[in-house]
Amino acid sequence: MMILNYKYDKCEKCNGICNAIHFQQNFENWTSGNDVVDNFIQDTQLSAHHSTKEALEWISYNSFSNIKSIVIGGFSKVYKANWIDGYIKHWDYKNQNWVREGQNIFVYLRSLSDPKNIILEFKNKINRPYGITQDPKTKYYMMVLSDECKICNQACEVIHFQQNFESWTSGNDDIDKFIQDTQLLAHDDAKKALEWIPYNRLYNIKHIEKIRMYRANWIDGYFYKWDNENQDWSRYGKNMIITLKVLNNYVTLEFMNKIKTNYEFYGITQDPQTLNYMMVVIDKCKKCNRICNSIYFQQNFGNWTSGNNDIDQFIQDIQLSVHYKVTDALEWIPYNRFYNIEYVARGGFGKVYRANWIDGRIDKWDNINQNWKRHDENMFVALKSLCYSKNITLEFMNEMIFHHKLDPNYRIINFYGITQDPETKNYVMVLEYADDGSLRKYLDTSYNKLNWQNKINHLFDIITGLKFIHESNLIHRDLHVGNILKLKFKIAITDMGLCKPANCNLQKNNVYGVLPYIAPEILLGRAYTKAADIYSFGIMMYEVISGLPPFHD
Template sequence: MDSFTKSIKKLIKSCDCNYECNARQFKQNFKSWTSGNDHIDKLIQNNQLSDHSYYESRALEWIPYDRLCDVKYITNVKVYNAKWIDGYIVHWDDVSKDWKRNEKNMSIGLKIIDNPADITLEFMYKISVPYKVYGITQDPETKNYMVVFDANKCKKCNIECNATRFQQKFVNWTSGNNDIDKLIQESQLSTHFNYEVPKVLEWIPNRGLHGIKKYKFSEVYKANWVDGKMSHWDDNNQNWGRDKQSIFVILKTLNDPASITSEFINEISAPHKVYGITQNPETKDYMVVLNDMCEKCEEVCNSIQFQRNFRNWTSGNNDIDELIQESQLSAHHNASTALEWVPDYRFYDIVKDKLDNVYRANWIDGNVSCWDNNNQNWRRDKQNMFVVLKVLNDPASVTSEFINEIATSHKIYGITRNQETKNYMLILDDICEKCNVLCNSIYFRRNFKNWTSGNDDINKFIQDSQLLAHENGMQALEWIPYNKFRDIKYIAKGGFGSVYRATWIDGFIDKWDNDYQLWKRKDQNMLVALKILNNSKNITLEFMNEIALHHKVNLYERVIKFYGITQDPETENYIMVLDYAENGNLRNYLDTSYNKLSWSDKIHYLNSIAHGIECIHEKELIHRDLHIGNILRLASVTCLSDIGLCKPVDYKLSENGKTNYM
């Protein structure tokens, strides 16, 4: 009897378990397997016969090589990775009369045994300190014996860490280049903790990169990486969690893959984050995948966000494209300084301004303000904002210098193109060139398209008055729709026409309200006088003369206030809208109140009349029909009226006897 048989009998004899322990179950199966090597058989059997537990078994076993699949050699660690179809033994199952196993198709490591005769239990124990050892197998082709161990347990961390998770997946990819595989695997095997994962390299299949396009300003490509970068291990999904799917990346061609080293990667990563390596399937060029970061700012600044969108637009003109792109690439910290290409369908209510030979329009989107990380888009100010569109006669002459010159008087938002005329147009802010701000005249101008008197002369007169009202909105006349008046009552008739009293529902303009983007008004439902000139539907010289001269002195307190013009829809006569003198003219007032007036009151009235005459004279006018009936008494003020009878101091009749107005 040889020594091995004696030792087996001794072990069996020494088993005094009063139950079917693991050792007994293992012993019954000895005849069903052999490693082909007596020394290895003895090692495994001795180990199994020492396992007297009933529950979890920790014994070694002989593992047939055909129970392993996906075997792949890992260069860096000089081991093989594989899948073990059956999984490891847990305990004996009395029902099925077989070993209960866990983790079928589990990842394991295979380490070649150089000299099987040297294998001892002590040797196996040393291996099991960093790794759990399951048993031994043999490659039928090379005849090499191999230790089968738990590849999920990191030798450094003594647990399953990120390095082992990366290692398990080495079998799932290859770059097709040993140097690149080795570089990526080294990076991954050095990544043990979650905080290190974002720094790891990976092989990125080209199919995961969309919208690849060469950027003409440099020798790199831009792309959209569908999966995004790894951030941590996800235990629930047993896969890598990733941040920012569909992120923008730069692809930089590697001229010599053999020269790629950790030092080379570190050098690139000074200005950029390196995510990994990919390969162009057409050219077979290997490419480093970098984060799309500004080299000047060392972060993803506005210029990068603009650059990522270059492929989504074109003006159809290379000079204009280049001008806009250059302005966007220089807008690192202030996006509002960049020009942009704006398709013409983003404008509405486009109207040609005959006064300035430009177009005015509403811009639906409004100008770029800053980047919104949550929505991954540009945040914009002032949607539906008013802009000026100025035709560019020669697009080739549009340079940075040209833009800067215009920018001294206007904010330039970008460039668009009229699809009908094919004219390129600058998009400018709609500000007053005199005030260099959004003054009253601009707010009035924006509303020109919303009203008409039906007469070009009156339209122009009202518009001119509004365009001169830069600082004081009350200085402007306005067109007042007739339906804005109610309770219209006849008062009196004069030489030129009739006067009515009415209630003006809206009241007069005070100032612009930025919050509500409309005119703030005073004295709603105020009483006004409507002065109708006979036959004014056919605009007469007298009517135009009166409104022109009255507007000339309209801001003086001692001259009756002139608010604007309306039209009776039935008679079609045009009507002047004036302050209403509730006390009538001075003659009527004195008839009813003379005895109540003190000398102080009388002197005050005379002073008001003198002041009114002085105001008219300051404008180089003379009244020519000043009498007590043309002096009106308001609640607390005495004013002059019938200003239409005024004439310039150098007035003379024309040859045909008619007056020249304005």
């Protein structure tokens, strides 16, 4: 039975079991074969009460891999290697061992001139020392030094770039130097640096302009930050779409800054056939001076079409205007992204169906997967098929234009996008679905459950939506309980088919709408005004309060 001597297992300085004790308990398990070296290492470990950074360790030479001689000034030999174990971080009380970080990190191995002068040699080194090892062939003792940046006092991004200089070349000294200069300036942000991008890391390369511009997908994406665990760059934007611009100018930092005015500049590549050097860039949004939502939409324009130029242009113009709030965008939605399509009702201008939308709504851009994140997959939507819309009319376009203009308001039914019925060829608006149907249907089934506050809240929703329509300088012109929908948490206005600008002067004022809701002056042939919408709202007030259809008696 072993009896612990607390005199030796307790640090006299700390009055506890600190790092120094854990180091001391391991003294018998290693030796450098040189008393001076052993004593030096042990002294550093015995002084490392709180921070392990102060301690050196004896590191077996077989703990290093990929040992390569490098050329650095001075008289001692210097090698670069990977340290398999990594450096000591802190003591693991559970497993009674040291926790290590930086497995396979790059380190420098620098020969010690004379082990007797070991203290002076370590004192003169700027790099953080990890320990000492010995080359089994030459028997030279070597300092194991970190590869820390002198400016940052840590292994910053610059060091990781520098370690890789020997692994690539563009084949052009000026371009190599230019790329390396940008990397040597990127101490705190890897995204500031350029890189050499092998041409075989690009695919789907397509010519997009006569002025030697191309579009392609970049397999790897741009480096984001250094991953200490895997000793490699973490990257964003795998398979991202980029533009290739032929490099005609002599590259300088001033030139790079000029390019970055209009583009996000990632690196340089070379076409192996033409031997042209090419910049790997992405257009910046001129309004945002960055890559915003509109750029991501724009990059996808070539991957879809509605089959109609007017609709394509309408959707694209909206997407190009969506810099921040992506939910304001419309999209072209293939009809096969819907299922369980069921007929619901017929309106004045078309049929309405209910369906499940497989993908759901766009939420935000996913930089990692280079695609839109979506939510509400398999959500219910309303498909409003407009009769004879396979031949696009001004009325159809106006309904979409006005509905989208009003879409940001909470009390207007959401407009998600456009699709096309492959059988009828009619174009279809994809809208928010109202579980409880029209306000009339809701009153028929649930009126007895409503109290005064419920009725006031519902009317408040309607007048708030109508106020927004009027403030947008539009008139609805077809307000009735069939065009007011009851959703789970709100009442919302729909059907902008007759919506017109408030200042629209029609030569012939045809009367449209549901007769009980039409203002008397409209029946007399006068022009529609905002007041006509207010009259319609007044009829609905009676209907909500009484529960009865207008002019019931």
